[in-house]
């Protein structure tokens with residue numbers, strides 16, 4: 069067995085990343101035909117960033133896009149955690165750190181450190197770019213649900229107040245204009261679907 | 265009906281783009297479990313660009329990533345055209361231009377023009393960044409086929425010479441180092457799977 073080259077390690081990582089196409093999220097496609105996976109979700113978010121960059125004037129948009137390409141890779145090992153489920157945050161954090169060690173560890177050392185640092189910045193959510201990336205990650209599912217006529221809100225029996233609490237507060241941190249927009253459309257949706 | 269706002273048009277475009285998750289390609293996942301779709305493929309290519317940027321020292325990597333985010337959107341209307349199938353290039357070109365008119369046309373005018381120009385630069389393949397993006401688009405399917413043990417080569421009964429002709433020549437234009445790597449692995453694969 070010969071030593072792996074730099075390119076061998078890069079390809080090992082890229083082939084491993086393919087597994088993200090099998091991580092299923094709680095969000096449906098806009099046509100309601102199936103649940104989306106985390107790989108196509110990540111692509112969709114990079115397109116959100118490209119189109120909605122004007123909602124985050126303080127951000128480095130190229131860095132935001134890199135964060136969104138990488139943000140869900142740890143789900144290959146740790147799985148997706150639906151925002152309206154019951155979550156053990158400490159256990160999730162530990163699982164994601166172990167996943168990051170393993171998955172980024174496939175890369176050559178310099179790239180392991182560089183891409184891990186971008187992911188850690190996203191996770192910490194303390195810079196404007198990371199906050200904007202996190203806001204887009206929260207903003208896309210409501211847009212899917214509005215398009216499909218309920219989606220995960222129906223599946224998880226979610227109330228408008230829960231959306232404000234768990235999603236709205238987080239969208240508003242990085243992209244207040246997007247939360248204003250979503251809030252109005254969500255209010256109209258729940259008004260139209262009120263069961264009394 | 266009130267006039268659509270800038271944000272309404274941006275969201276219309278992003279919801280329409282969701283349909284790319286239903287465009288099925290001829291390439292299988294690395295585990296051979298199903299065919300990949302063009303949305304998750306696009307995500308995978310942005311990750312290829314991020315990791316393999318050192319194979320294209322002349323390129324603007326942020327522009328390459330934007331090209332790869334956008335490169336398959338026209339397939340929502342025009343479909344995917346497997347490289348080993350029989351192709352009518354003039355008909356494909358016309359269908360893709362009509363698709364670009366419709367899909368980018370959903371955006372506010374300034375963004376329609378900006379994102380369309382990035383896609384047109386990719387299509388024309390006359391700049392180093394576009395050539396590198398095109399090379400990655402050709403390089404990922406062989407990596408999938410090597411991982412899954414044949415994939416679309418088996419499905420389409422492809423020979424090593426056909427891969428050199430239809431894929432290798434195009435990878436080599438923008439990323440000669442990647443073609444050297446792929447060529448050696450493909451030779452080893454066909455040597456091991458020779459049916460005599």
Ligand SMILES: [Ca+2]
Nearest residue numbers: 139140148205
């Ligand atoms: Ca996520």
